[in-house]
Amino acid sequence: MLLEKKNKKTYLNLYKKLLLIRIVEEKIVSEYSKNLMRCPVHLSIGQEACAVGVCGALSLSDKVFSTHRCHAHYIAKEGNIYKMIAEIYGKEDGCCNGRGGSMHLFDKTKNFISSIPIVSSGIPLSVGSSLNDKLNNKKSITCSFFGDGSLEEGVFHESLNFASINNLKNLFVCENNLFSVYTDIKLRQPNRSFKKLAEAHKVDYYEMDGSNAIEIYLKVLKLKKLIIKRSKPLLLVLNTFRYREHCGPNIDDHLGYRKNSYIKSWLKKDPINITFKNLLKNQIIDESKNDILIENIKKNINSIFLKAEKAKLPKSKDVKKFVYQN
Amino acid sequence: MLLEKKNKKTYLNLYKKLLLIRIVEEKIVSEYSKNLMRCPVHLSIGQEACAVGVCGALSLSDKVFSTHRCHAHYIAKEGNIYKMIAEIYGKEDGCCNGRGGSMHLFDKTKNFISSIPIVSSGIPLSVGSSLNDKLNNKKSITCSFFGDGSLEEGVFHESLNFASINNLKNLFVCENNLFSVYTDIKLRQPNRSFKKLAEAHKVDYYEMDGSNAIEIYLKVLKLKKLIIKRSKPLLLVLNTFRYREHCGPNIDDHLGYRKNSYIKSWLKKDPINITFKNLLKNQIIDESKNDILIENIKKNINSIFLKAEKAKLPKSKDVKKFVYQN
């Protein structure tokens, strides 16, 4: 892939974000067994390019909604990492002050509005956001991420129908990792192109491999323009692969629910690797710079984890606050 | 339309059913203002051919589910008419012993299983029925009727998805009268072929005009075979027209929510008329026989109404029965 030199910095930034997500999540993996992060974690390792490519193409004013598997999206939309880690540690400094745990990440200052752990439940919220933009004559778009499982929920269809008839600027991003927990999509959906789902609601459609962040980024730049120009929602399916168990830090492939050949073929396409090689080939990075980059990120992340680990737990007396707004 | 003479009796029967439905419903119209049928009524006048054509092609062992607008389906599946009218009068002899009113008609002896007045809520029930048939290795199919509004409910999609992956023998019949109450489908759904909805779930599809009962009957005979042979669900859309207000006995076109030209074009295609002319042309019926037929049905229906009107109201002491089964 030939990369334009003038956008060097952008590409490098995408790569940095990929690294950042991977390093944060691998740190979660290595720390999790200490039992100090006492909440479920749904890691995005293997799926980083989707988050990075898509969010890279968004502006600050574009809104993002996510799901139970929200770490990568949060980081890619530049959510505050300390607040994220503190949240996972259940600390007062967390983005939800420890109220949500890993499945409820949000950072309003970055327009990363909400992560909702009930499958598909965040999708209509994202349509509400784009409805407001329409009513307020705003150019920005709203992006919601979700998994292949979401496609089975009725509310997904209802939301697309509404976005379609109201000409809303929604980018619906499905990260298709073929599985809902341990269950193969073959057992959950008929064998048809996802395009048919979009067509059912007269929603635009695009599908691509979810491993190459730069490719995704370049595509989404265009798709975003299309969404704004046509003032129509679009469904983007990114085919991807989850490295670790559905929930938790471990690799669970010994359970045999995914075929070995399938696993192997995906491991060859590691999103970090792909983008690294790409940059290397285009002389945007070299090995030694890369080592330094990784080292720096790791240092930074380690200190964030340390700080979060040491931060205070929320006070139990605060537990009754904000049930209602004044 | 050329009709095969050997099926004369069948065609005549279809016509009789059309008449029966129309006469019953017009009798409801004329009696309703007496305020003795004290429940909402959703009349099918204008849409009779859908019910008659589809149910005509079903066997007794095929199951049917319906909606708030269930009169025609109930009669077409040979539900007991006295029990229907008694139900609408709120009488003890009603098919629900007066518990349901006009929106809950059912006749188990005819495998007319249930009418559910919450939009789309009966669709998954019908999928449960076909699931049982599959588990029990039964050849019969399950048909569910619903309106164009149903297509907007998430549960419609969820149900089609499930029926599709499980290869269930469901005939999903959408009677598309273009309106949900006063609201045009244009304000509720994007302008795309309904076929796209079926394709989204890899469900077979057929669409046709809903005015000609014999045409529908012949088509559904074939579709039913297809469903059984392929062991796959099918969505059939029948385009049709409701003569009267959404709920109640009146004509409400003075309100102007439907275009005059639209109304006129449909009134030209009256389903009773079409079939009558068809039979006339094929010499299966003549004017005088027709008059006698109508006269007889009317007499019969009048006496049914009279009996229902005179029947007893349910006893209030029975109101607590059957909350639970023993």
Next chain:
Amino acid sequence: MKRIITYAQAVNESLIQSSKKDKNIIFFGEGIDDPTSFFGTTKDLGKYISSNRLIEMPLSENAITGIAVGSAIMGKKPILSFHRVEFALLAMEQIINNAAKASYISNGLHKVPLIIRLIIGRGWGQGPEHSQSLETIFSSIPGLKVLVPTFPNDAKGMMNAAIKDNNPIVIIEHRYCHFIKENVPKNYFINDIKSPKKIINGRSITIVSYSYMTLEAIEAAEELKKLNIHVELFDLRVLNPLNIESIQKSVTKTRRLLIIDLGFKKFGIGSEISSQIYEKQFSKMISPISRLGMPDHPVPSSRGYLKNLYPNSVKIIIEVCRIFNISNNKSKEIINKITNLKSKEPIDVPFSKFKGPF
């Protein structure tokens, strides 16, 4: 100057006045702009506000509720109307998880200024799936406010207050209440949405009721005077958060309490109020707290079944007489009179001439 309007008109007036004031108010409904305009309550909105603020709702109750929640989080004030409580059952996940908890989970950073109007069907054979009120379900969810205005003045004033509030609010309107008439100021005004309202002063017994049941209670209270029983009647108005301070105070005086649920008696609002009163004033009570409410089964369509089903003024009188140990002899007259009166009205309409829509 008196200006007598119906409850439905009062709601309508609130919606028009509020939405003229606040450009962030938007409306969602199935047939939001149609000729029946939610029983007249959304009538003519389109004349006063721009049509893009009237958002037609496809038959997608779950998504639309979620869309309204999202819109509220992002700064609008959506007002969502359902023709029947039952249709909202499709949206319980959005209501209970997203609407009710967004403020809490975000530690107050998100707010959901959303109104969900639920209309309770009754009469004309609505049947089991068009006549449920289910108010306990909504009231049991922390984070939701639940309002049940009874009278036109409150229909307007509480709606206005709810619209200014920053929380998700379920407003339950009884179809029969839509026809109540009352003097309602024309100008914009706000009523409290925090507490019950004492509507009759009395010393003999405290009665708590809400929504349509308050009308029946008033009728009963009138008659009971003849037996020298002076009811202190509270219109509850707010089911969640439940605030029973004034009721407590009243009970300290009357030492007797009857609560009338609009919905099921079992697991009803009355059971919570009764429990709370006892917790605080057990020793004050001179007779057990009574509850009336819907029996433990669905409401069938036929009027044949309805004879003794809904609580009404007759039942209230009978219950109060039981509490006061009043002999049949003494109470017979007024019970007969009012039973007679009631029996002349059809059992299944809000008033004799009622013809729908339902």
Next chain:
Amino acid sequence: MKRIITYAQAVNESLIQSSKKDKNIIFFGEGIDDPTSFFGTTKDLGKYISSNRLIEMPLSENAITGIAVGSAIMGKKPILSFHRVEFALLAMEQIINNAAKASYISNGLHKVPLIIRLIIGRGWGQGPEHSQSLETIFSSIPGLKVLVPTFPNDAKGMMNAAIKDNNPIVIIEHRYCHFIKENVPKNYFINDIKSPKKIINGRSITIVSYSYMTLEAIEAAEELKKLNIHVELFDLRVLNPLNIESIQKSVTKTRRLLIIDLGFKKFGIGSEISSQIYEKQFSKMISPISRLGMPDHPVPSSRGYLKNLYPNSVKIIIEVCRIFNISNNKSKEIINKITNLKSKEPIDVPFSKFKGPF
């Protein structure tokens, strides 16, 4: 011979034995056949029954519930499992309208022999949308039965009974209960699903609790003996239809009552029981009925917030001491002891070594 198994194993045994007996039993679940097999409760089913009776459920909770209702009406006995109560919120319309009312509306001609298993999450930072129990919501619907087995023996015996029953039954299983161990007969047996069970005889005070709260109540009862307070403890077992006869009887003796809700105290099961007891035995009570339960807000994820959140044995002891006016001096010792004991266990797991799945 004793055979100690866990609650999860007991459920599993019931499902296997019942489905071998009755060919009409079918199973629906998301990942019905996956390696975690609903926390072990559906483990190995595929070894005993044909695989087409294990029906994989796409992420379509509403439709699948409706499909199960349809299948039940047409003669099967579906058993539907949800990993969390919250997921069933998507299916409330099917549960409340179709499952609960089909028998009633059809005047008994339809039956819906359906089991809906709902598992309550707790611990390990589940957070506000994975830890609700919401049992009042289900219990308030006539036509549904609601069971809350606490112990392995009941987990098996009540499940077997539920499976033989001809009504839609919601079975609420608490994740913490899944780990309780008990002697459970290997053979097929049926336990009553009509009434509470007295599990401790006593004379001083009646305590009613259910599901996981019963464990806490047992712990409290043990300690209270040391203060010469003899608790009569009932495990409620069945929330709907609510049958409190035996509790009434007990209260006639103890004249004191404490009810512990698993879910919210407000609008909880306790408020209904309290109201009913007072209605029948007002004059018997020598002190006000007490209720414990979850506070009026969501359950946050962080253990920092949990310190005083869930009712537990300590709170029960404190409340009982309050009821008996026991001086701090007297109660201090046992309260300290048990508080100490509790504080050594992590606050957010069922037992120290617990590692999930959650």
